[in-house]
Amino acid sequence: MEFYDVVRSRYSCRKFADRQVEADKLERILEAGRLAPTAKNLQPVRIWVIQSPEALEEIKSATPFKWITCPIVLAVGGTKEGAFVRPSDNRNFEDVDATIVATHLMLAVQAEGLGSTWVGFFDEPKVKELFPEMKNYDLVALLPIGYPADDAQPSERHALRKAQSQLVKHL
Numbered sequence: 001m002e003f004y005d006v007v008r009s010r011y012s013c014r015k016f017a018d019r020q021v022e023a024d025k026l027e028r029i030l031e032a033g034r035l036a037p038t039a040k041n042l043q044p045v046r047i048w049v050i051q052s053p054e055a056l057e058e059i060k061s062a063t064p065f066k067w068i069t070c071p072i073v074l075a076v077g078g079t080k081e082g083a084f085v086r087p088s089d090n091r092n093f094e095d096v097d098a099t100i101v102a103t104h105l106m107l108a109v110q111a112e113g114l115g116s117t118w119v120g121f122f123d124e125p126k127v128k129e130l131f132p133e134m135k136n137y138d139l140v141a142l143l144p145i146g147y148p149a150d151d152a153q154p155s156e157r158h159a160l161r162k163a164q165s166q167l168v169k170h171l
């Protein structure tokens with residue numbers, strides 16, 4: 001799919017078909033995450049592919065969302081250790097890096113004809129309790145992914161975009 005078609009067609013999909021995602025699609029999506037830029041190319045980011053029925057049940061139990069009935073959830077986190085720290089104010093860029101990786105993943109999902117929603121509303125301590133390997137990471141996103149259900153629809157909020165004039169200021 002052409003890049004601007006991806007951007008224009010993407011919406012938060014919250015209803016999935018009962019259909020598996022092909023391994024080659026998942027592979028390309030993960031590769032898009034790997035190719036994301038990070039500060040100083042330090043790549044202090046991890047992507048967890050949650051796909052087994054047990055792990056999917058566990059991750060669902062850490063969010064309030066009943067609609068997460070998809071075949072895969074990607075969890076994305078950054079770690080302060082080994083991330084770029086801006087010397088002028090000691091700002092650690094792990095969260096920016098992890099967010100860029102998650103954005104690449106989300107757009108690649110769309111390019112593959114799949115759907116996802118960026119989920120930020122989850123119980124992070126509970127997720128870390130369920131998946132101890134995530135302990136040292138700042139989890140920025142859960143991305144439930146799958147084929148959209150035939151009747152999946154964008155929410156009303158999807159269309160409520162600010163005008164470019166409100167978003168952009170030319171100096």
Ligand SMILES: Cc1cc2nc3c(=O)[nH]c(=O)nc-3n(C[C@H](O)[C@H](O)[C@H](O)COP(=O)(O)O)c2cc1C
Pocket residue numbers: 010011012013117118119120121122154155157158159
């Ligand atoms: C950082 C972030 C966190 C979000 N968390 C949630 C969430 O926890 N649950 C949810 O249903 N949608 C969540 N969303 C999706 C937004 O609500 C959605 O992107 C926004 O309303 C615009 O709609 P659209 O994605 O369909 O264009 C999140 C999006 C972002 C970027």
